[in-house]
Amino acid sequence: MPERYYKSLRDLPKEEYLASGHRLCAGCAAGTIIRHLLKVAGPNTIVVTATGCLEVATTPYPLTAWRVPWIHVAFENAASVASGVEAAIKALQRKGLIDPSKRINIIAIGGDGGTYDIGFQALSGMLERGHKVMYLLYDNEAYMNTGIQRSGGTPQFAWTTTTPAGRVWKGKHQPKKPISDIVAAHRIPYVATANPAYVLDMVNKFRRALEVEGPSFVHVIQPCPTGWRFDPSKSIEIAKLATETGMWINWELDHGEFRVTVPVPKRKHVKHYIRAQGRFRHLTDEDIEKIQEYINKEVERINKLVGKEVIGPLAE
Amino acid sequence: MSSELPTWKEIPIAGTILEPGNSVKYKTGDWRTFRPVIDQEKCVRCLFCWAYCPDAAVKIVEKPYRTQSGREYQFSVEIDYDYCKGCGICANECPAKAIQMVEEVK
Known part of the structure; x- marks a missing residue:
């Protein structure tokens, strides 16, 4: 097992670098994710965000919730801007205008729209050029900021306003794009998936992602009460269910070494996760079985990759 | 709020915001219909609420607390209703x- 930097919640820094008063919806887990990211990163950090819920909700002019330098340029180029920031800091350090030993974290943050679809080219370029930037993808599985339109990250059968559910359509036809696998195929030092319900696992991954030399990518699931249609108090509960059902697997790929960091000895049936959300309310039991089959295959693939049964059989 | 807004001559170039974290001026507490109330007797200081809160509205305060059954804690957890x-x-x-959710009534 690798070193775990934070062993309990009491080890986490108490400082808050994402101020209260931001306009994210009540119960939006993006607030939880970014708070912990900035706690781990500390004050010597520059953040670049793509357009998205987080960008719009944290910076309603003339107010900002960020207590670290922050920049937003456009929807598609968070990774390019972060690359430029990194190159500029390198140049300033070479010229001696910034102390060369000073470690400055550069973090690019994108939602699923800004990563899967619109920002993908910029992201791929950044990974290929090997800039030392951490890219965080908070995945709420649709364009929530503009009113719940489908994205490459929307799972199969989910309702959105552009994939309506009726007699002919059962929500989105296509399965979710495996973005983390695509990023991992760039052979970058560190790729991980995380879940805000497992805070310690998530913060340790953030810490590792900031520490490696070269680009790193962390993909975090972010339940959205508005777009997924559930009560705001259930955000973390649903995030936890995603991992317990095998819908979301927490893994990391550290310099080519693959690990599942949250093993699930006994898997729950995916219906517990599906039935908790309004965006899947049109599904029949047969449709849910199709999703279950898809998950079974995915779990089998992951178990084969690890070489032992880290995600267990279906129990209830 | 609108009367306090700067004019175009006072806005910094490119509309940069020079005061970090000034969103604290905007109190989101009035969005609330149910208020969480912590029972300090039952609270075990596990910090789950502090970790999961998306709004950093759960505060760890330096207030030692002794429960009726004699357990002593070095700190307390309180909610920032602002x-x-x-x-x-x-x-x-x-x-x-x-933590109980209590309806906000005047």
Whole structure:
């Protein structure tokens, strides 16, 4: 097992670098994710965000919730801007205008729209050029900021306003794009998936992602009460269910070494996760079985990759 | 708020915001319909509410507390009602069931 930097919640820094008063919806887990990211990163950090819920909700002019330098340029180029920031800091350090030993974290943050679809080219370029930037993808599985339109990250059968559910359509036809696998195929030092319900696992991954030399990518699931249609108090509960059902697997790929960091000895049936959300309310039991089959295959693939049964059989 | 807004001559070039974290001027507490209330007797200081709160509205305060059964804690956990949006994640996740959601009534 690798070193775990934070062993309990009491080890986490108490400082808050994402101020209260931001306009994210009540119960939006993006607030939880970014708070912990900035706690781990500390004050010597520059953040670049793509357009998205987080960008719009944290910076309603003339107010900002960020207590670290922050920049937003456009929807598609968070990774390019972060690359430029990194190159500029390198140049300033070479010229001696910034102390060369000073470690400055550069973090690019994108939602699923800004990563899967619109920002993908910029992201791929950044990974290929090997800039030392951490890219965080908070995945709420649709364009929530503009009113719940489908994205490459929307799972199969989910309702959105552009994939309506009726007699002919059962929500989105296509399965979710495996973005983390695509990023991992760039052979970058560190790729991980995380879940805000497992805070310690998530913060340790953030810490590792900031520490490696070269680009790193962390993909975090972010339940959205508005777009997924559930009560705001259930955000973390649903995030936890995603991992317990095998819908979301927490893994990391550290310099080519693959690990599942949250093993699930006994898997729950995916219906517990599906039935908790309004965006899947049109599904029949047969449709849910199709999703279950898809998950079974995915779990089998992951178990084969690890070489032992880290995600267990279906129990209830 | 509108009367305090700067004019175009006073705005910094490119509309940069020069005051970090000034969103604290905007109190999101009035979005709330249910208020979380922590029972300090039942609270076991596990910090789950503090970790999960999306709004940083759960505060760890240096207030030692002694329960009636004699357990002593070095700190307490309190909710900042200026910013709590009343989502109820803290009450839902509390393993000790120490947080109740109480309706806001005047």
